[in-house]
Every structure is written in C-alpha cells, then in structure tokens.
Amino acid sequence: MKFPICGFDAKNSVLCPQCEGRVNDGTLTQADVDASIALASIAKTTNEIDGFTLHSCKEFDGNYVLYLAKNDIQAIRQSRTMYKRLQEQFKGKIWLVEAGETDRRFIEDLFFPTRILSVNSVWTPDEVRKTKAVVSGKWTPRFPIDTKKVVFIVKNARNLDIEIEFEDKR
Ligand SMILES: [Zn+2]
Incomplete structure (x- = not known):
C-alpha cells in the first residue's frame, strides 16, 4: 500500500x-x-x-x-x-x-450511493454565489446520509457553500 x-x-x-x-x-x-x-x-x-x-x-x-x-x-x-x-x-x-477530483465528483462521492442529478452555481437573493446540488428522489427520515454533514465537509474541504435540494420536494 x-x-x-x-x-x-x-x-x-x-x-x-x-x-x-x-x-x-x-x-x-x-x-x-x-x-x-x-x-x-x-x-x-x-x-x-x-x-x-x-x-x-x-x-x-x-x-x-x-x-x-x-x-x-x-x-x-x-x-x-x-x-x-x-x-x-x-x-x-x-x-x-x-x-x-472535481467539485461535482467530490459531492457525488459524499452522497454515494444516492445519485446526484445536477450541480450548478446559483446566486442567492443577497448576491452570494452558492453551489446547488440536486439529489435524486425525495428526503425521508431514513435517508442514510446526513446532509448537514455533507454541507459542512464540502465547506471545509473545498471552501464551497452548497445548498442541497431533493428532486421530489413533496
Ligand atoms: Zn517517514
């Protein structure tokens, strides 16, 4: 090794x-x-x-x-x-x-095995650039990945502010 x-x-x-x-x-x-x-x-x-x-x-x-x-x-x-x-x-x-790897691959790896549909730059209403990641499916209490931890890791490892959204919001 x-x-x-x-x-x-x-x-x-x-x-x-x-x-x-x-x-x-x-x-x-x-x-x-x-x-x-x-x-x-x-x-x-x-x-x-x-x-x-x-x-x-x-x-x-x-x-x-x-x-x-x-x-x-x-x-x-x-x-x-x-x-x-x-x-x-x-x-x-x-x-x-x-x-x-790229920012996108990094986010995909953290979410594995859940699929990431898109990773895009967005501007928030107060003019802050954020990266929005859209996760396939919908969030349930049994969703295995702690999304707050993902946001925290991406911020610390890559200095990127991300926002996570689920494909199916209902
Ligand atoms: Zn040594």
Whole structure:
C-alpha cells in the first residue's frame, strides 16, 4: 500500500524525522498519520487493501475524509466487509472520495450511493454565489446520509457553500 507517510512508519506506527518534520510544518496532518497507520494495520490481514493508495486523510469535526485512488473506492464499495473493517478503525464516520477530483465528483462521492442529478452555481437573493446540488428522489427520515454533514465537509474541504435540494420536494 502507498500512504502519505512512509510505508515503514505506517506499518510500525512510528514517525521518522522526515515525516515528523512534515507534520510539524503542516504538509501532513495528524489525520494523514492516523489513517495511514489504520489502513496499514488492515492491509496486514486484507490482501485486497494491500494494493491501495491513500493520498491523504482530512478530519473535520470527527468526519474522516479518505482520499483514495478511484479503483480503490470501487473495490471498497463492492465489499461490505472491507467497508466495515475500514470504518471500525476510525472514531468517526469515514467518507470515501477520489483524490484530485472535481467539485461535482467530490459531492457525488459524499452522497454515494444516492445519485446526484445536477450541480450548478446559483446566486442567492443577497448576491452570494452558492453551489446547488440536486439529489435524486425525495428526503425521508431514513435517508442514510446526513446532509448537514455533507454541507459542512464540502465547506471545509473545498471552501464551497452548497445548498442541497431533493428532486421530489413533496
Ligand atoms: Zn517517514
């Protein structure tokens, strides 16, 4: 597996002077370190994960956003066991997103498996530019994704103000 810290550090739950320096100067975050160690420990017993690339991890108020390669995300989405094993390693909810993606893809990943119909820029009556995402279907109390958390993550990760609307408003 590839990690934001060295493979040796991840596997041994330590930080070499170089990686420690990168944490201190802010190039790496504590979430990068924690996620690398967590994934390395699962990789020891889960062969599929061993080929993965973790680009980075960002933590926003207990939400762990894992930036992975596209193929890795697809593999995790196809395996409930792998997803559970991954989630168990974190204190808060994990969100899987593709590294280096567009705003739209980022929002789509946070809403997976719900489909996003459109993502558009809109102007609010008081002249503030917002991004409106329209989610397919309608909201029910059983809707599995906390939309408030999505708004919060998108704001913090991409500095984007989004408004979420459901296709069927009734
Ligand atoms: Zn290192």
